[in-house]
Amino acid sequence: MRSHSRVYLLLAAVMAVANVVLGALLVAQFRSSQQKAPSHHHNHHQKKPTPIPIGGLPQVNSHPDWLPPEEWRTEIFRLHEIYGEEPVGTAKEAWLSLIPKGKGFIVVKNDTELPNMPGLRHPEHEQHACVAIFHQLHCLYITYAAYWNARAGNFDDIPPEHLIHCWDYLRQSIMCAGDTSLEWVHRLDSPPGETSGWGFQHTCKNFDAIFDWAESHRYTETVEID
Structure with missing residues (x-):
């Protein structure tokens, strides 16, 4: 009986350690993804709009007042x-x-x-x-x-x-x-x-x-x- 009890205790200890390790890995992965996300979000907002040609101009980001309207x-x-x-x-x-x-x-x-x-x-x-x-x-x-x-x-x-x-x-x-x-x-x-x-x-x-x-x-x- 005592030998069986010791085996059960050993298995329980191994499972507990495995759960702790798995939990630590999940937390580390979550933190890593959180650190990458802001960088991607920042780059998305910093991306410059694609200029478009208007009225013979090479490339502009908005319509100049001195050009005819383009409606x-x-x-x-x-x-x-x-x-x-x-x-x-x-x-x-x-x-x-x-x-x-x-x-x-x-x-x-x-x-x-x-x-x-x-x-x-x-x-x-x-x-x-x-x-x-x-x-x-x-x-x-x-x-x-x-x-x-x-x-x-x-x-x-x-x-x-x-x-x-x-x-x-x-x-x-x-x-x-x-x-x-x-x-x-x-x-x-x-x-x-x-x-x-x-x-x-x-x-x-x-x-x-x-x-x-x-x-x-x-x-x-x-x-x-x-």
Whole structure:
């Protein structure tokens, strides 16, 4: 009986020691995980936001006040035939209505800190610039006007080098914007397998907001598109 009692006591002692060791290991592991967690949490909050390109800037973290607004809205493209009619009367007025006073040329005062950008001359007391969308509309109008001039037999009213400039400028502008909206093709379309581009949804910058901003920051009173 005594030998059995001693065995039971020895087993109990071994189990007690094992429990103590196991408990110590669990506590050590818990403390180790707690020490690592704050470091991970700290790094998460210290991570800098990814800069995004805005208005031709290399990379910025917020929208500068001296750049046009970048608001977005959904538009459905539809045909407006007036923009393809001969550029006289109401058709010419429709095109002119797309250009703000000042022709899209704006001023940035010298109290605004500007980054280093291609084409920017810092020593000047104020900076002048053209908002690209209005340059693009000007170029589109020039090619459209050249078409109507050619139909009337006038091939020299718009210099060829101006047209070549506009075609390549528009090519690069379209590729830069990279509109990836899907224009669905249906087998009943005419011609089949093609698309007119009308009736499809696009995510667009708010043109009205850009127009108003450019007009309020203009430095001339010019009202023209050609």
